[in-house]
Amino acid sequence: MKPLLTALALLCAATAQAADEPPPPGSAAALLAAAPATHWRALAPDNTLVMTLPQGQVVIELAPQFAPAHVANIRTLARGHYWDGLAILRAQDNFVVQWGDPGEDIPGEPRKPLGEAKGKLPAEFERPAAGLAFTALPDGDPWAAQVGFVDGMPVARAGDVAWLAHCYGMVGAGRDNAPDSSTGAQLYAVIGQAPRALDRNITVVGRVVQGMEWLATLRRGPPPMGFYADPTLRTAITAVQLASELPPPLRPRLELLRTDSPTFAALNQLRRERKDGWTVRAPGRVELCGVAVPVRDAQPAPSDRSSP
Amino acid sequence: MKPLLTALALLCAATAQAADEPPPPGSAAALLAAAPATHWRALAPDNTLVMTLPQGQVVIELAPQFAPAHVANIRTLARGHYWDGLAILRAQDNFVVQWGDPGEDIPGEPRKPLGEAKGKLPAEFERPAAGLAFTALPDGDPWAAQVGFVDGMPVARAGDVAWLAHCYGMVGAGRDNAPDSSTGAQLYAVIGQAPRALDRNITVVGRVVQGMEWLATLRRGPPPMGFYADPTLRTAITAVQLASELPPPLRPRLELLRTDSPTFAALNQLRRERKDGWTVRAPGRVELCGVAVPVRDAQPAPSDRSSP
Numbered sequence: 001m002k003p004l005l006t007a008l009a010l011l012c013a014a015t016a017q018a019a020d021e022p023p024p025p026g027s028a029a030a031l032l033a034a035a036p037a038t039h040w041r042a043l044a045p046d047n048t049l050v051m052t053l054p055q056g057q058v059v060i061e062l063a064p065q066f067a068p069a070h071v072a073n074i075r076t077l078a079r080g081h082y083w084d085g086l087a088i089l090r091a092q093d094n095f096v097v098q099w100g101d102p103g104e105d106i107p108g109e110p111r112k113p114l115g116e117a118k119g120k121l122p123a124e125f126e127r128p129a130a131g132l133a134f135t136a137l138p139d140g141d142p143w144a145a146q147v148g149f150v151d152g153m154p155v156a157r158a159g160d161v162a163w164l165a166h167c168y169g170m171v172g173a174g175r176d177n178a179p180d181s182s183t184g185a186q187l188y189a190v191i192g193q194a195p196r197a198l199d200r201n202i203t204v205v206g207r208v209v210q211g212m213e214w215l216a217t218l219r220r221g222p223p224p225m226g227f228y229a230d231p232t233l234r235t236a237i238t239a240v241q242l243a244s245e246l247p248p249p250l251r252p253r254l255e256l257l258r259t260d261s262p263t264f265a266a267l268n269q270l271r272r273e274r275k276d277g278w279t280v281r282a283p284g285r286v287e288l289c290g291v292a293v294p295v296r297d298a299q300p301a302p303s304d305r306s307s308p
Numbered sequence: 309m310k311p312l313l314t315a316l317a318l319l320c321a322a323t324a325q326a327a328d329e330p331p332p333p334g335s336a337a338a339l340l341a342a343a344p345a346t347h348w349r350a351l352a353p354d355n356t357l358v359m360t361l362p363q364g365q366v367v368i369e370l371a372p373q374f375a376p377a378h379v380a381n382i383r384t385l386a387r388g389h390y391w392d393g394l395a396i397l398r399a400q401d402n403f404v405v406q407w408g409d410p411g412e413d414i415p416g417e418p419r420k421p422l423g424e425a426k427g428k429l430p431a432e433f434e435r436p437a438a439g440l441a442f443t444a445l446p447d448g449d450p451w452a453a454q455v456g457f458v459d460g461m462p463v464a465r466a467g468d469v470a471w472l473a474h475c476y477g478m479v480g481a482g483r484d485n486a487p488d489s490s491t492g493a494q495l496y497a498v499i500g501q502a503p504r505a506l507d508r509n510i511t512v513v514g515r516v517v518q519g520m521e522w523l524a525t526l527r528r529g530p531p532p533m534g535f536y537a538d539p540t541l542r543t544a545i546t547a548v549q550l551a552s553e554l555p556p557p558l559r560p561r562l563e564l565l566r567t568d569s570p571t572f573a574a575l576n577q578l579r580r581e582r583k584d585g586w587t588v589r590a591p592g593r594v595e596l597c598g599v600a601v602p603v604r605d606a607q608p609a610p611s612d613r614s615s616p
Binding site: 093094125139140141142143167168169177179191192193194195196197199200201212213216217218219220271274277278279280281283285286287289290292 | 475500505520598600
């Protein structure tokens with residue numbers, strides 16, 4: 001067998017661990033297994049969007065600290081069932097998938113009303129750096145003076161402003177040429193090499209924390225932009241709901257490793273050093289968009305302390 | 309309609325152009341349309357691997373300048389129909405797909421003989437920088453002192469050595485812990501964010517120049533590594549052939565923009581400046597793994613000069 005990068009893959013997806021095998025000492029899996037509960041955080045239900053596709057469920061964490069107006073509008077749209085029955089309109093290889101109202105593509109076609117959501121929002125491309133609990137990565141970045149994480153989101157900084165970085169899995173709000181032409185009704189997710197040239201050019205609203213495989217494997221639309229010319233190739237969206245609108249047993253019970261925790265810092269150090277038996281030349285660094293934030297299913301809550 | 313990055317998408321996939329619309333002046337499409345024939349090159353049939361999957365065709369350009377022993381072995385394996393009937397064994401989201409002999413995964417299972425190919429090769433992680441026609445990108449890189457292109461391949465340099473960079477679409481040879489344990493029989497392609505930490509740790513043998521969408525959309529296998537636990541989810545490989553073994557009419561008739569051409573340099577400058585009506589803040593730079601090398605179907609050869 002050629003395991004190709006066994007140790008590396010384990011670093012990248014270290015939360016999966018067979019119950020009957022203890023993780024190797026010093027491994028990413030061992031670090032995660034030893035992390036105290038305080039190093040993990042649950043998703044806040046009002047910041048969590050659950051998109052149900054025929055293929056599976058996509059869980060998106062919203063970033064109200066960076067795009068408060070868009071996130072508020074997205075919550076309103078989700079509560080109004082805006083996306084239910086709409087579609088994935090575009091899949092451009094190594095770039096983005098995009099979803100929204102197919103009527104937007106057809107001149108004269110009626111568009112689905114936004115309901116109580118706003119039709120006009122400010123551009124939210126960046127925000128003041130002050131007031132953010134920023135955990136810097138010391139590794140440098142070609143696109144920004146400083147990069148790091150804020151509450152699990154990859155963030156870049158320059159001077160006194162900060163913005164969400166266009167890494168794999170980031171979700172943004174499509175717009176026309178006018179910077180303030182996005183409403184959050186048409187969204188996209190990055191499915192390839194991080195298109196960092198988009199940073200500070202468009203409003204980023206959150207990150208897919210589970211289910212990227214359902215978006216990334218969608219059949220690609222025709223070049224150059226990947227909009228499906230054949231409407232039957234679009235994927236219908238079953239529903240997009242806020243987790244807070246779901247009955248508690250149906251909410252995703254995910255926990256993310258806190259990016260301000262010592263365990264996250266230790267994992268990144270492990271990634272730099274890669275003492276794994278496979279690596280010949282340790283990279284000595286990590287890259288903002290190459291750092292996966294570990295996610296796990298939360299333990300089921302004990303139903304009754306007195307039960308056996 | 310929210311075209312989301314119309315101009316950008318056109319930059320990224322600028323070879324597609326509706327025949328009835330002239331490209332906008334100064335656009336990437338206009339630059340490509342104006343490029344003289346000498347700025348393009350055809351794939352060399354003996355350096356071109358054609359993988360046929362049920363979904364479609366994947367065309368891989370080999371890089372004998374960087375991995376001569378592996379490329380020679382891969383040619384021998386293809387001529388011996390080694391991969392025909394084997395399978396895609398692994399698809400790990402945001403990392404790689406990998407293909408080869410399913411028997412390698414099962415202790416005691418017979419393995420498909422390599423035929424006339426060698427069972428032992430040297431590691432070819434890097435090579436001397438001298439002797440390469442290197443076109444530098446002036447934009448810098450976090451992983452290497454210098455980066456650029458050699459014959460369409462993304463390349464990094466440090467001191468007197470050079471290596472192929474792990475960008476989206478690059479193809480490498482899976483190995484075990486021993487650096488010289490790859491034969492080229494088990495190959496992988498990068499389907500996500502460039503895993504540059506692998507650079508100089510594994511032998512890279514070429515690049516997918518067409519058909520990445522067939523690999524990138526394969527159903528993912530289970531975490532952490534994406535090897536299919538259920539063998540029925542594997543994709544069977546119909547055939548992998550050298551283009552030089554195919555009858556000329558069946559060979560891919562692709563042309564790639566020469567990465568040492570003025571047109572390629574001008575395209576990259578356009579990407580830095582992004583004067584496209586959509587971009588608010590020009591990035592001012594490109595990134596090695598964010599630079600797509602334009603590819604086009606070659607014009608059919610004129611069959612008869614005297615025909616109407």
